Amino acid sequence: MGGGSVASLILAIACVFQAFFPPVASGDAATLESVPDLVKAMYINVESFPCVRLLNHSGQIGCSNPGHDKIIAPIVRLRNRNDQLVQPSAVLLPLDQMTDFFLRVSNDPELYRKIAGVLVEANGADSVLEFSPDRKFPQQAFAPYSNLSHHWNPAGSGIMWNKYDFPVFLLSEESTQTLQKLADKNEKTPNGYLANVAEFDLVMQTTKAGTHDSESCLREQSCLPLGGQSVWTSLPPISNSSKKHQKPIIMVTASQDSGSFFRDRSLGADSPISGLIALLTAVDALSHLHDMSNLKKQLVFAVFNGEAWGYLGSRKFLQELDQGADSVNGISSLLIDQVLEIGSVGKAVSQGYPLFYAHAAGNSPISKKMIDVLQSASESLGSDNVQVKPAASSNPGVPPSSLMSFIGKNASTSGLVLEDFDSQFSNRFYHSTLDGPANINSSxxxxxAALIARSLYILASADLPIDLITLNSIRVNVSMVEELIECLLKCDPGLSCGIVKSFISPSNSCPSHYVGVFQDLPAGTQFPSYADDISRFIWNFLADRTSSLASNSSSCTGQCRDEGEICVGAEVEGGGRCVVSTTRYVPAYSTRLKFEDNIWHVLPVNSSDPLSAADPVWTESFWNTIGLRVYAVQTTAYDWLVLLIGIIITGASYLAVIVGRSYISKIIKRD
Structure with missing residues (x-):
């Protein structure tokens, strides 16, 4: 072989090597100064929100890796609704296709087997007309009537109540753009030369432990009960002397938690946070009145937690009343005369004026009187043109609400729910990630809030003559409504807003209205260690607005010295202040749970509680870490090709050496 032939061979080998192993750009090489830099360059951690595994007394719902290990799969799109996957893949899914896709997955075993994970895009929400992963009749097992076919939530698909043995993540807007680019690269790359893959770390402890319902996972300690802290207060405070001459109670309630397919994206702007904001604003308006103690009835406000998961808060509150627990000291279920619940009230503005519907429990004279009072209060608002109508008589009963717990406990309960809808939810995004601040109207x-505040003054006056001057002086702080929307439904400013930080030191600026898990000991709940930011803010706000000044208003960081006093704003810098207020935490978890010997036990169905059999006993699985990252990998075929090229290069190099040595030897001999 001549010198020209050898040179040509080496040049060809070099060209092939360079084609398959392109050099690293000098700029990139300069930035890779350590192993962490290399890892950061190779892997992209994806900002996202997981769907997690929940358990109840009969099984599981939600999402999890199917085994004990991470899942790695190429990122693909299904361009057509009926496309099939050719291999296990991570499906990048537009939000507006989520309902149809998961309904299809539940009925297509072949597709189900090929799904390694699902990545739901965040953008495109503007084109979604309706999306609710809850059922058409949410929590129908608790309904105090037999007609369960009514569609309160016509947009409901029920997909959040199924079990998925693959991970599902909702992407942030920025992550959505990143994943879309990677999916495009996968589509454009010929013959699978390179693959951009997603690595899912969503291994649930209940999967590892093999526990498949709440009772077994609590026994093996691979889960915790869903729950948190509810809050109640009275206006005016209930003093020791007034306990001897207790008044009939008007209970005013709202909920603070929402549900969602994705654990940490439970916003619930209209359902139920609009009602919570209305309650807080109404309390603020009433707090400016004098001589509330002269009214015939006692106002008690309660904000329940865990209502989206079996009415945990309201049912536990009623159980605590039955047991005479310290958490409800000062009130009695026998004294509850009326229940007024503030439901979804964020979408009542239509045709230029607010229109609300009063859903009454039965046809009792007291319930009818409550509707009359609401209409009188609306008339007193004059030019504000707030209107109230009784809900349609064709409705089967009250809509899904905490009032169902009260009726289930006492069928003769007189009460109503104020809503922004008549026969069907006006909220087309019920219990979905799209029920955000854009879905409600502050006005x-x-x-x-104005309607509720004036109605409560009239109801609490009972048969006393209504002081019209006082009634007309009840005005709500519209700026507070707007601020609370910013605080409780947005990340900026979120819980870093002024009104929240004047009471608590929040752990996170982004609010979450998922109930979470109950971590406190059931005893001693007046000083819970794990109350979430929202519960602590509500407690401090209500305590402040319903309080009277203490005899010695000294600063405090915990308990106050005098009986009946509590410390408001204890978390803020400089400490809080002692005030006289009847504001309490109440634990919110399943009434079928008992904490004994440092472990949770599931109790048998309580025959004296009509709703006990309907209690799902929700729990949430433990996990070590939850993560999602993406990176590029080579296909197996490409690895074999690289190996083959390596062998060829090695052989060619060896041959080149032999030929070169032979050629050099011949030249030396000639010389």
Missing amino acids: SIAAA
């Missing part, structure tokens, strides 16, 4: 919430 609607302010109108509801």
